[in-house]
Amino acid sequence: MNRLALTGSLVVVSLLLGCRRDNAEEMGWHGPSATPYAVGAPHYFPPMEVPAFNPLTVEGIELGRRLYHDPLLSAGGPQAGRSCSSCHTQSASFTEPSTGTAILPHVNLGWNSNFLWTGAVSGTLEDIMRFEVDEFFEVDVQLLQDNADYRERFRKVFGTGNITREHVAKALAQWFRRLNSMDSKFDRYLSYTGTLTSQELSGMMVYLSEVGDCFHCHGIPMLTDNAFHNIGLDSTFQGEDRGRYLVTGDPDDLGEFKAPTLRNIALTAPYMHDGRFATLEEVVEHYNSGVKWSPSLDPLMTKLGGNTTLNLTPTQKADLVAFLHTFTDDTFLTDAALSNPF
Numbered sequence: 001m002n003r004l005a006l007t008g009s010l011v012v013v014s015l016l017l018g019c020r021r022d023n024a025e026e027m028g029w030h031g032p033s034a035t036p037y038a039v040g041a042p043h044y045f046p047p048m049e050v051p052a053f054n055p056l057t058v059e060g061i062e063l064g065r066r067l068y069h070d071p072l073l074s075a076g077g078p079q080a081g082r083s084c085s086s087c088h089t090q091s092a093s094f095t096e097p098s099t100g101t102a103i104l105p106h107v108n109l110g111w112n113s114n115f116l117w118t119g120a121v122s123g124t125l126e127d128i129m130r131f132e133v134d135e136f137f138e139v140d141v142q143l144l145q146d147n148a149d150y151r152e153r154f155r156k157v158f159g160t161g162n163i164t165r166e167h168v169a170k171a172l173a174q175w176f177r178r179l180n181s182m183d184s185k186f187d188r189y190l191s192y193t194g195t196l197t198s199q200e201l202s203g204m205m206v207y208l209s210e211v212g213d214c215f216h217c218h219g220i221p222m223l224t225d226n227a228f229h230n231i232g233l234d235s236t237f238q239g240e241d242r243g244r245y246l247v248t249g250d251p252d253d254l255g256e257f258k259a260p261t262l263r264n265i266a267l268t269a270p271y272m273h274d275g276r277f278a279t280l281e282e283v284v285e286h287y288n289s290g291v292k293w294s295p296s297l298d299p300l301m302t303k304l305g306g307n308t309t310l311n312l313t314p315t316q317k318a319d320l321v322a323f324l325h326t327f328t329d330d331t332f333l334t335d336a337a338l339s340n341p342f
């Protein structure tokens with residue numbers, strides 16, 4: 001190859017590299033210094049699908065963690081004093097138990113595609129994070145841009161110091177893919193590294209059989225079917241209680257809400273979309289004897305002969321509640337890597 005040809009091909013190569021780099025950045029390709037991160041999970045978990053345009057990295061997750069816990073993110077900046085974690089606290093499975101409102105937990109949402117109680121946003125975690133960043137928090141990226149530490153962190157993860165709301169949403173999505181509960185007492189039972197008491201096992205039989213029929217909507221391992229149901233809390237529906245109907249306008253969807261995960265359920269009272277139940281005993285009594293009929297009632301709520309009661313004995317109810325407590329995952333609730341870094 002003569003000198004001219006060599007120079008020529010070098011030019012071509014660097015042009016190609018140049019283009020690739022720009023494309024790569026659009027694709028969300030992480031910077032040269034970011035370290036790939038792989039989500040590990042027990043064998044009975046399905047694989048988590050991570051979009052190619054936002055690959056998981058150690059630095060991306062750490063950036064998301066900081067953004068999540070930083071009041072700088074809220075509209076009005078630090079003065080407003082509100083961070084994601086001000087309503088979503090780790091020790092309560094990323095809910096806020098004291099407020100009385102029904103805050104959804106941040107657990108295993110990397111396997112989810114319907115978000116919020118009514119499923120107002122569906123798609124990937126990037127989609128729900130765009131909503132949180134643009135519409136809920138109205139994030140002011142200039143506040144991040146003015147911060148040298150954030151500038152450097154964004155550059156490492158996304159290969160650019162020019163921070164956009166899209167980058168913020170992507171970093172938060174990466175963080176959410178790290179918020180995984182898979183080490184509860186029940187997980188240890190499923191992976192043969194722990195046992196359940198005889199009462200918990202009896203409760204499991206109620207849960208996993210037609211007797212209690214919980215598994216249809218709160219199945220293993222996510223303890224949610226990621227779908228919407230009217231479980232008969234009311235017989236007529238006004239305002240917010242119309243649920244999924246507010247998104248679809250379909251009368252069949254009246255009173256339907258997303259089935260939340262039951263992971264760490266013992267810690268996330270009050271229960272239901274409006275926080276109407278204070279205890280798990282009240283929830284179980286609802287399923288046992290409180291289901292109200294309406295045209296959009298989920299067929300699973302009606303047993304043989306149109307009956308909406310389960311007729312559980314007091315012992316079966318207590319066993320079921322004991323089993324629900326085995327969904328508590330202390331590893332997740334106390335994992336230092338998930339805590340507030342500030």
Ligand code: HEC
Binds near residue numbers: 086
């Ligand atoms: C003022 C309290 C509050 C703050 C602050 C807050 N959230 Fe929430 N979050 C809620 C409530 C309440 C819900 C349930 C609302 C609904 O479904 O309509 C929720 C739901 C969610 C969900 C849906 C979960 C699911 O299972 O579908 C996600 C994701 C979420 N929040 C992320 C965030 C992020 C990210 C931030 C910070 C940018 C944030 N939240 C800040 C109260 C809050």
Ligand code: HEC
Binds near residue numbers: 229284
């Ligand atoms: C037909 C589907 C379905 C079945 C069957 C079902 N659930 Fe649910 N579950 C839901 C939905 C949907 C919600 C949320 C309803 C709402 O807020 O309006 C829910 C909410 C809950 C909650 C409160 C969650 C929270 O974060 O507030 C608990 C606890 C619960 N269910 C336990 C059970 C138990 C125990 C059983 C069996 C006795 C059961 N569920 C059977 C769909 C179902």
